Amino acid sequence: MTTPHAQFASALDLPLLHAGKVRELYDLGDRLLMVATDNISAFDHVLTSQIEHKGAVLTQLSLWWFDQLGVEHHVLSAEVPSAVSGRAVVCEKLEMLPVECVVRGYLTGSGWVEYQESQSVCGVPLPAGLTDGARLPEPIFTPATKAAVGEHDENVTFDEIVATIGRADAEAVREKTLAVYATAERIARERGIILADTKLEFGKRPDGTIVLADEVLTPDSSRFWDAQAWQQGKLESFDKQYLRNWLLHESGWDKASDTPPPPLPAEVIAATGDRYREAYERLTGQAFATDGMVPQATATPDRIAAMTRVVVDVMPKPEILDPQGKAVTQALGRMGYEGLTVRQGKRFEVEVDGEVTPDRLEQIRTAAETLLANTVIEGFDVRVESGETSRAEVQ
Structure with missing residues (x-):
């Protein structure tokens, strides 16, 4: 049987506790860092092929479900090292x-x-x-x-x-x-x-x-x-049954043998990834962006200056799609801090080569209004972090 190896150990430089079929667990003292890789398993084998961004889909969809279910769970925060952004959570040791x-x-x-x-x-x-x-x-x-x-x-x-x-x-x-x-x-x-x-x-x-x-x-x-x-x-x-069917009926692989499954062809990898992302999008009602991040965009400031980075702070409506804030609020309550409610937004950075022209910025603003128009978003705030600073808010 094929077994996995740790993919993020060198990038994280944290004590590795366990590398499973899909997830890696790292020691944070009294907490754990749980990372979802792009590995995919079938019939008790970890395949040599990976499904791009699969780990992010699993993590982001789990966070969405935890928030919908309203049950006690192990997630404490989604603020994680940049090497595993979007595909990892900090959770309780259980x-x-x-x-x-x-x-x-x-x-x-x-x-x-x-x-x-x-x-x-x-x-x-x-x-x-x-x-x-x-x-x-x-x-x-x-x-x-x-x-x-x-x-x-x-x-x-x-x-x-x-x-x-x-x-x-x-x-x-x-x-x-x-x-x-x-x-x-x-x-x-x-x-x-x-x-x-x-x-x-x-x-x-x-x-x-x-x-x-x-x-x-x-x-x-x-x-x-x-x-x-x-x-x-x-x-x-909308799961890995498509991949299982290919292995059983088209690949020529004998499930009963000791031979590991063959590498997946490009079309099976792509079709499997499409099914995972469609499951996420149909369930959450949101487009999936790389590693769970909303596509980066900004609104038009009053003045335009040469800049390289624009920061967009997105704030969801209270108690909507906010598993991190809810988890931190619950954790504070368990620690005895009552009357405190945490709201967790998102920070996105847009890097632009060279000067941003009015036409280019208007194009980005239009994209932002389209991509971030959602009933669960309260608003977003835009800050220019290099060059002359301007500010605009869209409600």
Whole structure:
């Protein structure tokens, strides 16, 4: 089985705690830096090919979901070293529970294989006559073991999870998993996407509180289908199923062999990346920009001077798309600082070669009004940081 290596260790110069299939964990003392790489795995192999900006999609989509769900989670901040900007978060150190908390609202994948053999999934009996892609009467909790890199996760029964982590924790993660799915399934459905199933992970704080951790509801950990196509009996996915299908049916690779999968052709890499970005954009309603950053733009100042850098400070509306501010506010509350609310905006820098002419700046201003026109943005402030300083604000 192929295994990953740390890609950002030399750039970060931090103690590396773990390099997984997709994520790298670095020690920050009492906290962790969790970095999402552009690696992609399939059938327990980390492929030699990467999907450009995939790590940023996973990180930014997870942050969006954490904010939508309104549950306690491990993220403390998205202010991270520039080498991993947009693809990393600072998070709590938790005692991770050794279980993959899978919830299925639809029958497919390994669940479909198991259903054909036993008319059940992970010990949960299901009605007869279901087909691949069928919606289940109600979502079911179908946990799996959390295997080491290169080894297989295995579906297990709830009783086996009880034996592993104890009944109280097993019942708690089952309840939390089903609750997260119920909220996320509704949100996705409103955006024309079916959340067929998803995998969650949880960790325990020193006081015993169980919180949502790792990534959440991404194309790596979930199956997303186009709702309109599903109604027509087709399973059009916005996840890595396209890549899996290529490996199984077109690549010539034998899954049962010990041979690692072949490199992906350029068209499969591009198509997979497109599906990940489309999932992000359809769910969030926002265009995805490189490493999760809004495309850089500025507004027209009253005076124009030779400049090389323009700073744009974007402020979202209170409690809207602000997972970092919300996380810091919650952390302050846990530390005993009450009555403090943190709002976290974004800072973007636009570098321009040479002098900015009035025509060029007007073009940038028009682009800004188009790209930053969003009901969740309260406004943005523009500052020129070199040359003669001017200021303009757009509401």
